[in-house]
Amino acid sequence: MIAIVDYRAGNLTSVARALEHLGHRCEITDQAERIRAADRVILPGVGAAGATMENLNALGLASVLREDVARRGKPFLGICIGIQVLLDHSEEDNANCLGVIAGKVKRYPAVVDGRPLKVPQIGWNRVRQSRRHPVFAGVPDNTHFYFVNSYYPVPAEAATVIATSDYGIPFVAAIARENVVATQFHLEKSGEAGLKLLDNFCRLGA
Amino acid sequence: MLAKRIIPCLDVRDGMVTKGIKFLENIDVGDPVAMAHYYYEQGADEIVFYDITASNERRGIMLDVVRAVAREIFIPFSVGGGLRTVDDMRAVLLAGAEKVSIDSGAVRNPRLIAEGARAFGSQCIVLSMQVRRCAQSEAFPSGCEVVIDGGRTPTGRDALLWAKEGEGLGAGELCINSIDRDGTKLGYDLEVTRLISESVSIPVIASGGAGEPQHLLEAFTAGAADAAIVASIVHYGEHPLLDLKRYLKDHGVEIRDAVTLERNGR
Numbered sequence: 001m002i003a004i005v006d007y008r009a010g011n012l013t014s015v016a017r018a019l020e021h022l023g024h025r026c027e028i029t030d031q032a033e034r035i036r037a038a039d040r041v042i043l044p045g046v047g048a049a050g051a052t053m054e055n056l057n058a059l060g061l062a063s064v065l066r067e068d069v070a071r072r073g074k075p076f077l078g079i080c081i082g083i084q085v086l087l088d089h090s091e092e093d094n095a096n097c098l099g100v101i102a103g104k105v106k107r108y109p110a111v112v113d114g115r116p117l118k119v120p121q122i123g124w125n126r127v128r129q130s131r132r133h134p135v136f137a138g139v140p141d142n143t144h145f146y147f148v149n150s151y152y153p154v155p156a157e158a159a160t161v162i163a164t165s166d167y168g169i170p171f172v173a174a175i176a177r178e179n180v181v182a183t184q185f186h187l188e189k190s191g192e193a194g195l196k197l198l199d200n201f202c203r204l205g206a
Numbered sequence: 207m208l209a210k211r212i213i214p215c216l217d218v219r220d221g222m223v224t225k226g227i228k229f230l231e232n233i234d235v236g237d238p239v240a241m242a243h244y245y246y247e248q249g250a251d252e253i254v255f256y257d258i259t260a261s262n263e264r265r266g267i268m269l270d271v272v273r274a275v276a277r278e279i280f281i282p283f284s285v286g287g288g289l290r291t292v293d294d295m296r297a298v299l300l301a302g303a304e305k306v307s308i309d310s311g312a313v314r315n316p317r318l319i320a321e322g323a324r325a326f327g328s329q330c331i332v333l334s335m336q337v338r339r340c341a342q343s344e345a346f347p348s349g350c351e352v353v354i355d356g357g358r359t360p361t362g363r364d365a366l367l368w369a370k371e372g373e374g375l376g377a378g379e380l381c382i383n384s385i386d387r388d389g390t391k392l393g394y395d396l397e398v399t400r401l402i403s404e405s406v407s408i409p410v411i412a413s414g415g416a417g418e419p420q421h422l423l424e425a426f427t428a429g430a431a432d433a434a435i436v437a438s439i440v441h442y443g444e445h446p447l448l449d450l451k452r453y454l455k456d457h458g459v460e461i462r463d464a465v466t467l468e469r470n471g472r
Contacts (some may be wrong), residue, residue, distance in 0.1 A: 194280060
Protein backbone atom coordinates (compact mmCIF):
# COMPACT_ATOMS: atom_id res chain seq x y z
CA MET A 1 0.00 0.00 0.00
CA ILE A 2 1.22 3.47 -0.90
CA ALA A 3 0.28 6.31 1.43
CA ILE A 4 -0.36 9.71 -0.15
CA VAL A 5 0.07 12.25 2.61
CA ASP A 6 -3.01 14.43 3.02
CA TYR A 7 -1.97 17.78 4.41
CA ARG A 8 -5.01 19.70 3.16
CA ALA A 9 -3.52 20.71 -0.17
CA GLY A 10 -4.80 20.34 -3.68
CA ASN A 11 -3.67 17.81 -6.22
CA LEU A 12 -3.85 14.72 -4.01
CA THR A 13 -6.45 12.98 -6.09
CA SER A 14 -4.53 13.42 -9.33
CA VAL A 15 -1.61 11.47 -7.87
CA ALA A 16 -4.04 8.81 -6.64
CA ARG A 17 -5.65 8.56 -10.07
CA ALA A 18 -2.27 8.19 -11.76
CA LEU A 19 -1.29 5.41 -9.32
CA GLU A 20 -4.62 3.64 -9.87
CA HIS A 21 -4.15 3.92 -13.62
CA LEU A 22 -0.77 2.20 -13.18
CA GLY A 23 -2.36 -0.53 -11.09
CA HIS A 24 -0.86 0.46 -7.71
CA ARG A 25 -3.01 0.52 -4.61
CA CYS A 26 -2.89 3.74 -2.67
CA GLU A 27 -4.64 5.58 0.08
CA ILE A 28 -4.89 9.30 0.81
CA THR A 29 -4.36 9.70 4.53
CA ASP A 30 -3.46 12.14 7.29
CA GLN A 31 -3.12 9.38 9.90
CA ALA A 32 0.35 8.80 11.32
CA GLU A 33 -0.21 5.07 11.81
CA ARG A 34 -1.34 4.58 8.20
CA ILE A 35 1.79 6.39 7.00
CA ARG A 36 3.99 4.31 9.28
CA ALA A 37 2.33 1.13 8.05
CA ALA A 38 2.58 1.98 4.34
CA ASP A 39 5.19 0.36 2.07
CA ARG A 40 5.83 3.66 0.34
CA VAL A 41 4.97 7.27 1.03
CA ILE A 42 4.27 10.10 -1.40
CA LEU A 43 4.19 13.75 -0.37
CA PRO A 44 2.56 15.53 -3.31
CA GLY A 45 0.89 18.84 -3.74
CA VAL A 46 0.56 22.34 -4.91
CA GLY A 47 0.75 24.99 -2.27
CA ALA A 48 2.94 27.32 -0.34
CA ALA A 49 5.81 26.15 1.85
CA GLY A 50 4.57 28.00 4.94
CA ALA A 51 1.04 26.57 4.83
CA THR A 52 2.34 23.11 3.97
CA MET A 53 4.67 23.04 6.98
CA GLU A 54 1.99 24.52 9.24
CA ASN A 55 -0.43 21.79 8.21
CA LEU A 56 2.16 19.00 8.49
CA ASN A 57 3.08 20.22 11.97
CA ALA A 58 -0.53 20.69 13.06
CA LEU A 59 -1.40 17.18 11.89
CA GLY A 60 1.65 15.80 13.72
CA LEU A 61 3.03 14.48 10.44
CA ALA A 62 6.29 16.43 10.12
CA SER A 63 8.05 14.23 12.64
CA VAL A 64 6.47 11.08 11.18
CA LEU A 65 7.86 11.90 7.73
CA ARG A 66 11.24 12.86 9.14
CA GLU A 67 11.74 10.02 11.62
CA ASP A 68 9.50 7.13 10.57
CA VAL A 69 9.71 7.47 6.81
CA ALA A 70 12.87 9.23 5.66
CA ARG A 71 15.19 7.78 8.33
CA ARG A 72 13.73 4.28 8.31
CA GLY A 73 14.59 3.56 4.70
CA LYS A 74 11.03 3.51 3.38
CA PRO A 75 10.74 4.62 -0.27
CA PHE A 76 9.63 8.25 -0.04
CA LEU A 77 8.68 10.47 -2.96
CA GLY A 78 8.19 14.24 -2.79
CA ILE A 79 6.52 16.06 -5.67
CA CYS A 80 6.63 19.84 -6.28
CA ILE A 81 6.05 21.41 -2.88
CA GLY A 82 6.93 17.92 -1.65
CA ILE A 83 10.54 18.36 -2.83
CA GLN A 84 10.80 21.85 -1.38
CA VAL A 85 9.73 21.00 2.14
CA LEU A 86 12.30 18.16 2.27
CA LEU A 87 15.06 20.77 2.53
CA ASP A 88 15.97 22.81 5.59
CA HIS A 89 14.43 26.14 4.75
CA SER A 90 12.36 27.94 2.10
CA GLU A 91 12.45 31.59 1.12
CA GLU A 92 8.71 31.23 0.59
CA ASP A 93 7.04 32.39 3.80
CA ASN A 94 10.50 32.15 5.40
CA ALA A 95 9.48 28.61 6.32
CA ASN A 96 11.50 26.12 8.29
CA CYS A 97 11.06 22.80 6.52
CA LEU A 98 11.61 19.10 7.23
CA GLY A 99 15.40 19.09 6.87
CA VAL A 100 15.49 15.58 5.40
CA ILE A 101 17.94 16.79 2.74
CA ALA A 102 20.39 19.59 3.53
CA GLY A 103 19.74 22.76 1.57
CA LYS A 104 17.34 25.60 0.96
CA VAL A 105 14.64 26.75 -1.44
CA LYS A 106 14.97 29.99 -3.42
CA ARG A 107 12.70 32.09 -5.61
CA TYR A 108 13.42 32.51 -9.31
CA PRO A 109 14.86 35.93 -10.09
CA ALA A 110 12.41 38.46 -11.57
CA VAL A 111 14.97 39.56 -14.14
CA VAL A 112 17.65 37.54 -15.95
CA ASP A 113 20.21 39.29 -18.14
CA GLY A 114 18.11 42.45 -18.13
CA ARG A 115 15.00 40.60 -19.35
CA PRO A 116 11.98 39.93 -17.17
CA LEU A 117 11.40 36.31 -16.21
CA LYS A 118 7.79 35.20 -15.84
CA VAL A 119 7.23 33.69 -12.43
CA PRO A 120 5.74 31.15 -11.79
CA GLN A 121 7.20 28.88 -14.37
CA ILE A 122 4.19 27.11 -15.87
CA GLY A 123 4.67 24.46 -18.52
CA TRP A 124 6.87 21.75 -19.96
CA ASN A 125 10.60 21.92 -19.52
CA ARG A 126 13.46 19.60 -20.47
CA VAL A 127 14.96 17.58 -17.66
CA ARG A 128 18.61 16.58 -17.88
CA GLN A 129 19.48 13.45 -15.97
CA SER A 130 22.75 14.37 -14.30
CA ARG A 131 23.13 11.08 -12.48
CA ARG A 132 21.83 7.64 -13.29
CA HIS A 133 18.98 6.75 -10.97
CA PRO A 134 16.51 3.85 -11.23
CA VAL A 135 13.55 6.23 -11.02
CA PHE A 136 14.48 7.45 -14.52
CA ALA A 137 14.78 3.91 -15.95
CA GLY A 138 13.44 3.82 -19.50
CA VAL A 139 13.02 7.60 -19.74
CA PRO A 140 15.26 9.32 -22.33
CA ASP A 141 17.51 12.14 -21.20
CA ASN A 142 16.10 15.64 -21.93
CA THR A 143 12.48 14.51 -21.81
CA HIS A 144 9.98 17.30 -21.04
CA PHE A 145 8.13 17.29 -17.73
CA TYR A 146 5.39 19.60 -16.45
CA PHE A 147 6.40 22.29 -13.95
CA VAL A 148 4.41 24.82 -11.94
CA ASN A 149 6.74 26.60 -9.54
CA SER A 150 7.99 29.96 -8.37
CA TYR A 151 10.67 28.48 -6.10
CA TYR A 152 13.34 25.87 -6.71
CA PRO A 153 15.45 23.63 -4.49
CA VAL A 154 19.13 24.29 -3.81
CA PRO A 155 20.48 21.19 -2.07
CA ALA A 156 23.72 21.69 -0.13
CA GLU A 157 25.34 18.52 -1.45
CA ALA A 158 25.76 18.19 -5.20
CA ALA A 159 25.69 14.41 -4.79
CA THR A 160 21.95 14.52 -4.07
CA VAL A 161 21.15 16.06 -7.49
CA ILE A 162 19.85 13.56 -10.05
CA ALA A 163 18.36 15.96 -12.61
CA THR A 164 18.50 19.61 -13.60
CA SER A 165 16.65 21.98 -15.90
CA ASP A 166 16.83 25.61 -17.04
CA TYR A 167 14.38 28.42 -16.46
CA GLY A 168 16.27 31.65 -16.91
CA ILE A 169 18.87 30.03 -14.69
CA PRO A 170 19.90 26.40 -14.27
CA PHE A 171 18.02 24.78 -11.40
CA VAL A 172 17.72 21.41 -9.69
CA ALA A 173 14.73 19.44 -10.97
CA ALA A 174 15.11 16.20 -8.99
CA ILE A 175 17.07 14.97 -6.02
CA ALA A 176 17.63 11.58 -4.39
CA ARG A 177 19.40 10.16 -1.41
CA GLU A 178 19.05 6.55 -0.37
CA ASN A 179 15.30 5.87 -0.03
CA VAL A 180 14.26 9.47 -0.68
CA VAL A 181 13.44 10.73 -4.20
CA ALA A 182 11.87 14.05 -5.06
CA THR A 183 10.99 15.97 -8.19
CA GLN A 184 10.16 19.62 -8.75
CA PHE A 185 7.99 18.66 -11.74
CA HIS A 186 4.58 17.05 -11.52
CA LEU A 187 4.91 13.35 -12.35
CA GLU A 188 1.15 12.96 -12.32
CA LYS A 189 0.71 15.67 -14.97
CA SER A 190 3.70 14.87 -17.19
CA GLY A 191 2.04 12.41 -19.55
CA GLU A 192 3.55 9.01 -20.22
CA ALA A 193 7.02 10.08 -19.04
CA GLY A 194 5.63 11.15 -15.69
CA LEU A 195 3.68 7.92 -15.32
CA LYS A 196 6.85 5.97 -16.06
CA LEU A 197 8.74 7.72 -13.26
CA LEU A 198 5.86 7.21 -10.89
CA ASP A 199 5.72 3.54 -11.78
CA ASN A 200 9.50 3.25 -11.39
CA PHE A 201 9.23 4.76 -7.91
CA CYS A 202 6.56 2.21 -7.00
CA ARG A 203 9.02 -0.54 -7.92
CA LEU A 204 12.13 0.85 -6.18
CA GLY A 205 13.60 -1.69 -3.81
CA ALA A 206 10.85 -4.20 -4.60
CA MET B 207 14.08 26.24 -21.85
CA LEU B 208 10.37 26.16 -21.26
CA ALA B 209 8.41 24.79 -24.23
CA LYS B 210 5.63 26.75 -25.88
CA ARG B 211 2.35 25.02 -25.14
CA ILE B 212 -0.32 24.03 -27.65
CA ILE B 213 -3.71 23.66 -26.07
CA PRO B 214 -6.62 22.08 -27.97
CA CYS B 215 -9.96 23.51 -26.94
CA LEU B 216 -13.16 21.50 -26.79
CA ASP B 217 -16.56 23.16 -26.49
CA VAL B 218 -18.92 20.93 -24.55
CA ARG B 219 -22.69 21.28 -24.32
CA ASP B 220 -24.77 18.91 -22.22
CA GLY B 221 -21.77 16.59 -22.00
CA MET B 222 -21.10 16.41 -25.74
CA VAL B 223 -18.46 18.11 -27.91
CA THR B 224 -20.32 20.60 -30.07
CA LYS B 225 -18.11 21.32 -33.05
CA GLY B 226 -18.43 18.59 -35.63
CA ILE B 227 -15.12 16.85 -35.59
CA LYS B 228 -15.05 14.86 -38.76
CA PHE B 229 -11.77 13.10 -39.20
CA LEU B 230 -11.76 10.41 -36.56
CA GLU B 231 -13.11 7.15 -37.82
CA ASN B 232 -12.93 4.98 -34.75
CA ILE B 233 -13.75 7.52 -32.08
CA ASP B 234 -17.08 8.89 -31.02
CA VAL B 235 -16.28 12.44 -31.99
CA GLY B 236 -18.99 13.81 -29.76
CA ASP B 237 -17.51 12.20 -26.68
CA PRO B 238 -15.27 14.69 -24.83
CA VAL B 239 -13.49 11.90 -22.97
CA ALA B 240 -12.56 10.10 -26.18
CA MET B 241 -11.49 13.39 -27.75
CA ALA B 242 -9.36 14.33 -24.76
CA HIS B 243 -7.69 10.95 -24.89
CA TYR B 244 -7.07 11.34 -28.61
CA TYR B 245 -5.37 14.71 -28.14
CA TYR B 246 -3.43 13.40 -25.15
CA GLU B 247 -1.96 10.71 -27.37
CA GLN B 248 -1.26 13.28 -30.09
CA GLY B 249 0.96 15.19 -27.68
CA ALA B 250 -1.31 18.00 -26.53
CA ASP B 251 0.49 19.95 -23.81
CA GLU B 252 -2.75 20.76 -22.06
CA ILE B 253 -6.46 20.68 -22.90
CA VAL B 254 -9.17 23.21 -22.20
CA PHE B 255 -12.88 22.46 -22.01
CA TYR B 256 -15.46 25.21 -22.29
CA ASP B 257 -18.81 24.22 -20.88
CA ILE B 258 -21.39 26.01 -22.99
CA THR B 259 -24.33 24.22 -21.42
CA ALA B 260 -27.13 26.76 -21.36
CA SER B 261 -29.27 25.50 -18.52
CA ASN B 262 -28.04 25.48 -14.96
CA GLU B 263 -29.86 22.24 -14.18
CA ARG B 264 -27.65 20.31 -16.56
CA ARG B 265 -24.33 21.67 -15.33
CA GLY B 266 -23.67 18.59 -13.23
CA ILE B 267 -23.11 16.67 -16.46
CA MET B 268 -19.87 18.59 -16.98
CA LEU B 269 -18.55 17.42 -13.63
CA ASP B 270 -19.10 13.82 -14.74
CA VAL B 271 -17.14 14.62 -17.90
CA VAL B 272 -14.31 16.16 -15.86
CA ARG B 273 -14.15 13.11 -13.58
CA ALA B 274 -14.00 10.76 -16.56
CA VAL B 275 -11.36 12.85 -18.35
CA ALA B 276 -9.20 12.95 -15.22
CA ARG B 277 -9.03 9.16 -15.20
CA GLU B 278 -7.91 9.07 -18.83
CA ILE B 279 -5.33 11.78 -19.34
CA PHE B 280 -2.28 12.69 -17.30
CA ILE B 281 -1.54 16.19 -18.48
CA PRO B 282 -3.05 19.39 -17.11
CA PHE B 283 -6.51 20.36 -18.25
CA SER B 284 -8.66 23.33 -17.46
CA VAL B 285 -12.37 23.91 -17.45
CA GLY B 286 -14.19 27.15 -18.14
CA GLY B 287 -17.67 28.36 -18.83
CA GLY B 288 -20.25 29.52 -16.35
CA LEU B 289 -18.02 29.51 -13.27
CA ARG B 290 -19.37 32.24 -11.01
CA THR B 291 -18.40 31.33 -7.48
CA VAL B 292 -15.53 29.79 -5.55
CA ASP B 293 -17.78 26.77 -4.98
CA ASP B 294 -18.21 26.39 -8.76
CA MET B 295 -14.42 26.38 -9.09
CA ARG B 296 -13.95 23.97 -6.22
CA ALA B 297 -16.36 21.47 -7.77
CA VAL B 298 -14.44 21.45 -11.04
CA LEU B 299 -11.03 21.18 -9.35
CA LEU B 300 -12.17 18.40 -7.03
CA ALA B 301 -13.52 16.55 -10.05
CA GLY B 302 -9.96 16.51 -11.39
CA ALA B 303 -9.28 19.65 -13.43
CA GLU B 304 -5.88 21.26 -12.88
CA LYS B 305 -7.10 24.80 -13.50
CA VAL B 306 -10.25 26.81 -13.91
CA SER B 307 -10.78 29.40 -16.58
CA ILE B 308 -12.93 32.34 -15.56
CA ASP B 309 -14.17 35.01 -17.92
CA SER B 310 -17.48 36.88 -17.73
CA GLY B 311 -17.88 35.82 -14.10
CA ALA B 312 -14.61 37.59 -13.24
CA VAL B 313 -15.59 40.78 -15.08
CA ARG B 314 -18.89 40.91 -13.18
CA ASN B 315 -17.18 40.09 -9.91
CA PRO B 316 -13.41 40.73 -9.98
CA ARG B 317 -13.14 39.52 -6.38
CA LEU B 318 -13.69 36.04 -7.80
CA ILE B 319 -10.08 36.08 -9.06
CA ALA B 320 -8.66 36.93 -5.65
CA GLU B 321 -10.93 34.52 -3.81
CA GLY B 322 -10.07 31.70 -6.21
CA ALA B 323 -6.35 32.43 -5.96
CA ARG B 324 -6.53 32.46 -2.18
CA ALA B 325 -8.51 29.24 -2.02
CA PHE B 326 -6.62 27.20 -4.63
CA GLY B 327 -3.44 29.10 -5.51
CA SER B 328 -2.82 31.42 -8.45
CA GLN B 329 -1.58 28.54 -10.58
CA CYS B 330 -5.19 27.25 -10.69
CA ILE B 331 -6.71 30.49 -11.95
CA VAL B 332 -6.67 31.33 -15.65
CA LEU B 333 -8.26 34.68 -16.39
CA SER B 334 -9.71 34.36 -19.86
CA MET B 335 -10.71 37.57 -21.56
CA GLN B 336 -12.59 38.18 -24.78
CA VAL B 337 -11.22 41.29 -26.43
CA ARG B 338 -12.45 43.35 -29.36
CA ARG B 339 -10.63 46.09 -31.22
CA CYS B 340 -11.84 49.65 -30.72
CA ALA B 341 -10.48 53.12 -31.30
CA GLN B 342 -7.49 53.84 -29.09
CA SER B 343 -8.36 56.50 -26.55
CA GLU B 344 -7.68 57.53 -22.99
CA ALA B 345 -10.26 55.03 -21.84
CA PHE B 346 -8.87 52.31 -24.13
CA PRO B 347 -5.07 52.74 -24.23
CA SER B 348 -4.62 49.27 -25.73
CA GLY B 349 -7.17 49.88 -28.49
CA CYS B 350 -9.03 46.79 -27.31
CA GLU B 351 -12.14 46.51 -25.18
CA VAL B 352 -13.08 43.58 -22.98
CA VAL B 353 -16.43 42.07 -23.94
CA ILE B 354 -18.43 39.33 -22.23
CA ASP B 355 -21.23 36.88 -22.91
CA GLY B 356 -19.67 35.57 -26.08
CA GLY B 357 -18.92 39.06 -27.34
CA ARG B 358 -22.46 40.37 -27.00
CA THR B 359 -21.87 42.71 -24.08
CA PRO B 360 -19.22 45.47 -24.03
CA THR B 361 -17.80 46.21 -20.59
CA GLY B 362 -16.11 49.58 -21.02
CA ARG B 363 -12.89 48.01 -19.73
CA ASP B 364 -9.60 48.27 -21.56
CA ALA B 365 -7.98 44.90 -22.33
CA LEU B 366 -4.52 45.82 -21.03
CA LEU B 367 -5.82 47.46 -17.87
CA TRP B 368 -8.04 44.47 -17.14
CA ALA B 369 -5.12 42.10 -17.76
CA LYS B 370 -2.98 43.99 -15.26
CA GLU B 371 -5.82 44.18 -12.77
CA GLY B 372 -6.36 40.43 -13.12
CA GLU B 373 -2.67 39.76 -12.53
CA GLY B 374 -2.76 42.00 -9.47
CA LEU B 375 -5.79 40.15 -8.13
CA GLY B 376 -3.94 36.86 -8.37
CA ALA B 377 -4.60 35.29 -11.77
CA GLY B 378 -1.88 32.76 -12.63
CA GLU B 379 -2.27 32.97 -16.40
CA LEU B 380 -4.09 35.15 -18.91
CA CYS B 381 -5.87 33.89 -22.00
CA ILE B 382 -6.41 36.57 -24.63
CA ASN B 383 -9.26 35.56 -26.89
CA SER B 384 -9.76 37.85 -29.86
CA ILE B 385 -13.44 38.08 -30.77
CA ASP B 386 -12.47 39.76 -34.05
CA ARG B 387 -10.35 36.79 -35.05
CA ASP B 388 -12.34 33.95 -33.52
CA GLY B 389 -13.49 31.60 -36.28
CA THR B 390 -11.84 33.63 -39.06
CA LYS B 391 -8.73 31.46 -39.54
CA LEU B 392 -6.85 34.71 -40.17
CA GLY B 393 -4.43 34.22 -37.29
CA TYR B 394 -4.28 35.42 -33.71
CA ASP B 395 -4.45 39.10 -32.80
CA LEU B 396 -0.69 39.38 -32.38
CA GLU B 397 -0.62 43.02 -31.42
CA VAL B 398 -2.78 42.85 -28.33
CA THR B 399 -1.29 39.49 -27.35
CA ARG B 400 2.23 40.92 -27.41
CA LEU B 401 1.19 44.14 -25.71
CA ILE B 402 -0.29 42.22 -22.78
CA SER B 403 2.39 39.52 -22.66
CA GLU B 404 5.12 42.12 -22.35
CA SER B 405 3.23 44.12 -19.74
CA VAL B 406 2.58 41.33 -17.23
CA SER B 407 4.83 38.80 -15.54
CA ILE B 408 2.54 35.79 -15.84
CA PRO B 409 2.12 33.48 -18.85
CA VAL B 410 -0.14 34.63 -21.67
CA ILE B 411 -2.15 32.29 -23.89
CA ALA B 412 -3.14 33.40 -27.41
CA SER B 413 -6.61 32.40 -28.52
CA GLY B 414 -8.87 32.90 -31.52
CA GLY B 415 -8.03 32.78 -35.20
CA ALA B 416 -5.59 29.93 -35.79
CA GLY B 417 -6.07 28.50 -39.27
CA GLU B 418 -2.54 27.78 -40.49
CA PRO B 419 0.61 26.43 -38.81
CA GLN B 420 2.24 29.79 -39.49
CA HIS B 421 -0.29 31.43 -37.17
CA LEU B 422 1.06 29.47 -34.22
CA LEU B 423 4.62 30.39 -35.15
CA GLU B 424 3.55 34.06 -35.23
CA ALA B 425 1.80 33.76 -31.86
CA PHE B 426 5.01 32.48 -30.26
CA THR B 427 7.29 35.00 -32.00
CA ALA B 428 5.59 38.29 -32.93
CA GLY B 429 2.80 37.67 -30.40
CA ALA B 430 5.19 36.81 -27.54
CA ALA B 431 2.66 34.23 -26.32
CA ASP B 432 3.64 31.44 -23.94
CA ALA B 433 0.90 29.14 -25.16
CA ALA B 434 -1.72 29.01 -27.89
CA ILE B 435 -5.23 27.61 -28.02
CA VAL B 436 -6.15 25.63 -31.11
CA ALA B 437 -9.63 24.55 -32.12
CA SER B 438 -10.82 24.13 -35.69
CA ILE B 439 -7.25 24.02 -37.03
CA VAL B 440 -6.85 20.63 -35.35
CA HIS B 441 -10.45 19.46 -35.09
CA TYR B 442 -10.98 19.11 -38.84
CA GLY B 443 -7.88 17.11 -39.57
CA GLU B 444 -6.20 19.54 -41.96
CA HIS B 445 -3.35 20.14 -39.54
CA PRO B 446 -2.96 17.32 -37.04
CA LEU B 447 -1.34 18.31 -33.75
CA LEU B 448 1.74 16.22 -34.50
CA ASP B 449 2.27 18.10 -37.78
CA LEU B 450 1.83 21.48 -36.07
CA LYS B 451 4.44 20.55 -33.50
CA ARG B 452 6.87 19.36 -36.15
CA TYR B 453 6.39 22.58 -38.11
CA LEU B 454 7.07 24.73 -35.05
CA LYS B 455 10.10 22.68 -34.10
CA ASP B 456 11.48 22.98 -37.62
CA HIS B 457 11.10 26.75 -37.25
CA GLY B 458 13.14 26.85 -34.08
CA VAL B 459 10.36 27.00 -31.50
CA GLU B 460 10.97 25.04 -28.30
CA ILE B 461 8.24 22.41 -28.32
CA ARG B 462 7.63 19.35 -26.18
CA ASP B 463 8.53 16.21 -28.09
CA ALA B 464 5.94 13.51 -28.34
CA VAL B 465 7.20 10.59 -26.28
CA THR B 466 6.35 6.97 -26.57
CA LEU B 467 7.72 4.85 -23.78
CA GLU B 468 7.66 1.22 -23.02
CA ARG B 469 5.47 0.59 -20.03
CA ASN B 470 6.79 -1.51 -17.20
CA GLY B 471 5.32 -5.01 -17.15
CA ARG B 472 2.37 -5.52 -14.87
